[in-house]
Amino acid sequence: MDTQQALNPLFNPAAVAVVGASEVPGKAAERRTRSLLEGRYPGRVYLINPKRDSLFGIQAYPSLAAVDGPLDLAMIVIPGRLIPQAVQDAAEKGAKGVIIITAGLGETGEEGKRIEAQIMDIADRHGVHVIGPNCSGMYSASGQMNFLGIPMIRSGHLSVLAQSGNIIDSLTHFARRRGRGFSRIISSGNAVGVRFHDYIDFLAGDPQTQVILLYLESIKQGDAFIQACRKATRTKPIVAIKVGRTNAGRRASASHTGALAADDRIVEAAFEQAGIIRVSNIDEMFDLAEAFLDCPKPKGNRVAILSEGGGDNSVAADNAGRWGLEVPMLSAEIQERIKAHLLAGMPAHNPIDYGGTAEENPPVIAACVEAVMAADEVDMVYLTGFFGGFKDIIAPHVGPLEAEASRRLVELVRQSGKPLAVHTSFALEDYEAVSVLRQGGIPVHASSDRAAQCLSALARQAVSSRSPEAVQPAKPDGSRRSKVLKIVEAARREGRKNLLETESLEILRLYGLRLPPVAFAPSPGEAAVEARKLGFPVAIKIVSPDILHKSDVGGVKLNLASATAVKNSARAVLKQIAVERSTARIDGFLVSPMAPPGQECIFGVFRDPGFGPVIMFGLGGIFVEALKDVAFGVAPLSASDVDRMIRSIRGYRLLTGFRGEGEKDIEAVRRLIERLSLIATENPDLAELDLNPVIVHSHGSSVVDARIILTA
């Protein structure tokens, strides 16, 4: 849907109703009605309560049907079984949307799901957009509407989309303390109507929103969500908390260590692809949000660190490193410019220690910052130490000089367009130098680590916004797709969920994968004939719709060096299967040349309940099994997603040439991952795809075994 057109009326309604309005203090309906009435909402408000004639000193109506004018939006806070009727009534009064606060529906069980379905049925028929249920309301600056039950929310440039009410309380509290405001605050609840990715699109297109803050507990329709975020982060940052990062967070119990760890690795990969900046806590989230609101966008991640002492500089440099910032050696030219302000003989490579000259004369700090900001080799500046507090440490007369330096720093940021983050032990003091910085849009942190984290987030967002990336098309190629469908349907007709290896290979071939030669032979004798054509040594594998794990029944024989060996082995296979799986239907054998040596890898596709098709890549054998050395990507993938996957495995060096082994064909790996992403995206009926192992050579690769399982 065009989310601007669809959702704008809900966020800018001319008339709203509260169904289930109440005056009982502390009640959900009371708090939300009060925040609406005490705010500046300029439109009409209808309060619905069959037991009252008036509420909050204005008229109350017995039902929506009794309301005397048209309606754009209704907030509903009544028992679940009454909601479908209320949605029907709202639709008849012309409502474009409803916000359902009521909890205890789909999240509690079948009965609730049934009511939700009923609601959506009515809503869809009338074109009513549903927010919630089980949500805590909404705030809209443009609509001057506060339906959250939280007082005193200011208009501003942050927007929030959250699956938890108390996180919204925290964020609005932070904002109040720091004088920040919001454009939209949306509590999505069960999101049965408007989906998470719709909201993302909507916020991406909202001109007042500069930063999007997300709080997520679970992810549904993750592929659409990731695509929406990928698009949104080209123009504005998304900072997200996704809980369930650890087992404790996921299960409220640490007893299943490791078992579910992969889940969060998929989240990490997906967020990386989408350019989402992930944090763990609300205080981090707010600090990053403020940095995005106030700071210019850096060109890269190279930072200059300055302080009056070695200790703070060392701590800062470690922080910078931990957050992925580069702390480059400065060029001789820039060093000379800085040295002009330092005591003779002091180094100025970076970090820069102006100790001894700046403490009594803080404008020296601004002069050093000016010198590094002028340098092309520096993208950002990170000031650490005691700035603002020299007047306490040295002497009171230094105070005004610090304030002067602050004013100059504000000017320098504006002129250079390079962000500056300040850490000082005096961040919590109410000193002039610090407040001049803050008022000038320079973040001042009490934690050195947080300053580095903010700079790192700025640099990451700059990357996301720089070059909009081509992503694989999500729409299927019709002819390929119809060929796959034929194979799938044939298997389904036979009641098979597992494709035969011949079928799996056929699908891979349809997608342009170059596969090693392989021949099908219905009997041992014909296998020997095929082997001779292919050249020895060969491998043979049984082909049977009833045998999934071929090795388990001795159905694979490797390294057969002669026609006789092939024939005898094939016969032995048949004999063993006749004993162990007497009812198995046997189609014949696949014969293929033994793959030349190379690096064993594993490639896979599976469907995550949250994210849809996920591509996996790793080094094979013990690497994947004992070390879990695998990378994930959520399909469809961009070129840089594929690149990240390949580079992120710990054993990457084994691909680049190592210990006398030549470089492996990384281009072939890339191609394989890209093709799998296409296959997974175009063919929703493939549940799992496993290429294990694939031998990657210095030129090309050999798919030694391929297995596809269909969806149920």
Place this chain on the structure above:
Amino acid sequence: MDTQQALNPLFNPAAVAVVGASEVPGKAAERRTRSLLEGRYPGRVYLINPKRDSLFGIQAYPSLAAVDGPLDLAMIVIPGRLIPQAVQDAAEKGAKGVIIITAGLGETGEEGKRIEAQIMDIADRHGVHVIGPNCSGMYSASGQMNFLGIPMIRSGHLSVLAQSGNIIDSLTHFARRRGRGFSRIISSGNAVGVRFHDYIDFLAGDPQTQVILLYLESIKQGDAFIQACRKATRTKPIVAIKVGRTNAGRRASASHTGALAADDRIVEAAFEQAGIIRVSNIDEMFDLAEAFLDCPKPKGNRVAILSEGGGDNSVAADNAGRWGLEVPMLSAEIQERIKAHLLAGMPAHNPIDYGGTAEENPPVIAACVEAVMAADEVDMVYLTGFFGGFKDIIAPHVGPLEAEASRRLVELVRQSGKPLAVHTSFALEDYEAVSVLRQGGIPVHASSDRAAQCLSALARQAVSSRSPEAVQPAKPDGSRRSKVLKIVEAARREGRKNLLETESLEILRLYGLRLPPVAFAPSPGEAAVEARKLGFPVAIKIVSPDILHKSDVGGVKLNLASATAVKNSARAVLKQIAVERSTARIDGFLVSPMAPPGQECIFGVFRDPGFGPVIMFGLGGIFVEALKDVAFGVAPLSASDVDRMIRSIRGYRLLTGFRGEGEKDIEAVRRLIERLSLIATENPDLAELDLNPVIVHSHGSSVVDARIILTA
């Protein structure tokens, strides 16, 4: 030395002198003299300045020699070349110690080192303890002496030992804001006299010190340091910042990615062994310090999490997991007790969400906390959300109820002896409920993450203090040692730094390592004879004092299956060496049976410039080379150090039985590491020892190659 006896006089002097006293504002000497005079120092103060008759309104002396009474301590702030004389003068006046503030000595080059040596020569002769040089002073609560140049330091229970002056400024500033005080603050500087481990011993024995805070840039005599800390952490926590964690921190440049990463892994291992709690930033350090000052010691790491909302609970559970805390499911019994306070049907497994009942009635929170604290299955409590701010969110009348809950929480901690950490979005507000908690010794954090970090630190320290661990003896076993020394001396006499493999194996055998049978044979013919005795297949290796890397010259032949093969191979080896290394002396061959299959591992010893002998263990081959999958330990090791090393490698599963492979002999691995630690500790002349590979079998292990290099 007995550091209490040695250093106590320096920290409790009856008379002190300032050599180089000055009244010029902002000068190092001026600030320190002023902090001394403006403090409560009760003893005599002699100010030395040849150009002045009086300073700060008291008499000044031209030199220490001119002083009219005895002296315990002299602070020296004069040019380097004048210091030796000043130390001599101080000694003659009876000084037990000197603090040398002057910088630009050993840290700048040879001339400085020469002066330092001169100083130490004089000091040692007179039994004068030297603090510094290049330090920023000291504070001693018991001596009522502030020689730091930082005003208004209160007496209290923190002690600081730092290699950076501005970190001390930060910590004292934090303390001032938070009303905390210190017992000792020591700036160690170049530490040419009193060493870092002496200070640790001293602070460990100081009854007023409850928490030791360290700031380290480099570590010298790390083995003594680690032993001192290991002992200290049995009775009090050590919280440390060690910079140089990242390459950026170490080199102020991120250009050498990875190259030095191992260094910090040794630091990590050493800190783990010593029970040191490592942090990265000053704000973390101070928060942890306060938790240690105020909180009772937990029995374990199992935490109950409580909040009024799911969002904060989920964030907290993730934080807990990240910090290694366990969030156990609560027993049915405890759940029932909690459910009595919740809305009907709400779960109480942990985390516990009392949302809906507590917001208007905060004593419910205290009741829930009481229920979990009564449970044996919970060691600590972690409260998260909006506590203290319900009066804003709900209604003003809730305020007094929150304060009442706070008082009860303080009582509960006292009664139960279980720590409680509180995170609330209202931590920075000046509300009664929050200040009651803080005054009652309950930490209140604005960051949920920090609350979890503090609880985690409390749990870790509880482990360190619980069972003092036996560590391997540091004193050599005389007879073993003298046998090793004979081998070492023989090699040195021949000008060899590399021991022959026969010599290396002999040393390993002296330390009780069970080695596979191996025979020496001077000629190909005799090699064949020995091989027959040992049983085929065998490996042969050349033995030559001139050939270190045997494989490089074709000096190793594997899998020889007959006497003829042995003889022919040995001859071929001689032939090849005659061509490639015509001058090499040949002693003969080592013959050994081929090791049976198993897991290839690597064991090593090397000497770290900071920590001394370090033991390394990892899986062999690509694991160590491509994945750097190795663990470090600083010798001497305790049993649990060895255990940690083995368990910490990522491929640990390959030892415990994996993929059809049987379990490997982990006891043999343990024994090997323990023996290497003994060898390294007892024999300082062994610079490097490499066992690579060692094949670990299901029973026992085979050392396939052993190499020892002597120190220069």
